[in-house]
Amino acid sequence: MNAIKGILNVLNLAEKLKFEMRHSWLSNGRQESVAEHTWRVGLMAVLLEPYIEESMDMAKLLKMIMIHDLVEAEARDIPAFDTLYDADRKEQKRLAEHAAMKNIEAMLDEAPGSDLRQLWLEFEAKETFEAKVANALDKLEAQLQHNEADMETWLEVEKEMIYLLSPHTAFHPVLEELRKAIVADAEAKLHVR
Template sequence: MKTEINKILQFLHVAENLKRLTRHSWLSDGRRESVAEHTWRVSIMYLLVEPYLGIKVDSTKILKMIIIHDIIEALVGDVPAFDTFNEEVKQLKIENETRAIEDIRMQLDNEVGDNFYHLWHEFEAKATNEAKVANALDKLEAQVQHNEADINTWLDIEKEMLYMMDKHVNFNEFLIQLKDAIVEEGALKLAML
C-alpha cells in the first residue's frame, strides 16, 4: 500500500504544474489563466449543461475525461489551438502528448494509470458521446474566457476562431445553441473595437 501512496503523492507533485502553467487565455482581471483553472471551469460547465443535452451519457466518465484531458500538459506544456494550424507544430504536439500520456501511464503503473491513458485517448478520438461533449465544452469554455478578457488581448486569429466552433458542437442541438450564445457575446465584444 505504501508504494501506491507514494505513486499518488509523486503524481500529485507532477499535477501541481497545472496550477502554475498558464494558457494563452487572459482572465477578466488581466491575469493569465492557468490550465487548472480552465479544467475546473470546463467541469462546472458540464454540470450546468448536463440536464439539457438530451442524449444518454455517462456523467462520471465525462467529468473524468474533462479532468484528464489536459493532464499531459503537466509534462509537455500548453500549445494554443491557433498554433496547431501549422502542420509541423500540430504533429509535434500529437507526438509529445502521446508520449506524455504513455509516461503518465507508466509512472502510475496501475489501474488508475490505465484509466487515465484510455480516457485521454477516448477524448482525443472524439468518437463517443462522452468525448464529443467533453471536447465541445473544452472549446466553448476557452471562448467564454476570451469573451471575458480585455479585447486588446485577442490576437487576429482569435477573432477568426470565434466563428470556427461549429465542428465541435454540430452533434447536439443544445450545444449548438450554447455556442451561438457564446459567439453572440464575442461578436458584441468585437463590435466595440
C-alpha cells in the first residue's frame, strides 16, 4: 500500500471525530465533539507532566491519547453510562471498537498500523504507567467538562458517576489530587442547584 495514501485514509476517517458528538456539553451550550475531548486530554497531560515525578514516556503518552478514541470515528461514541450496568452493551462496544481498530490498522503499512494498534491495545489494557495516566486523564476530562456544562444537561446517573473516578486515579497522588479538585467542583455545582 502506498504509505501516504494510507495516512490520508486514516486522516479522512479521523475527520469524523470533529462531528462525532459526545454526551458532554460545553459551557456555551453546544455539544462537545470527540476531537475536542481528545485535544483537552492531551493538554491535561502536557500541563501535568512537570508534576509527575515518575519516569514517563511523554511521546508515548501523547500518542496514546491522540489515538485512544480514533475507533469512535467508525464505532461511534458510546457514553460510559450506557455500559455502566449493561454487560451486553459493554461487550458490543468492545467488539465494535476492536473491529474499527483492525480496519484502521489495515489502512496503514504493516509496521505503522501494528504500532498504532499496539498503542491502542495498551491504552485499553490500562496496565502500563502511561496507559494508566492516559485513562485517568480521559475520565477526569469528561467530568471536568460536565462540571463546566449547565446542570440541565446532566443525567441522574452522571451525578453518581462523579464518585466512580477514584479507581482510575488512586495509583498516583497528583492524579488523585486533581480528581479531588474536580469532584469538589462537581459537588459544589450539585449543591448550588
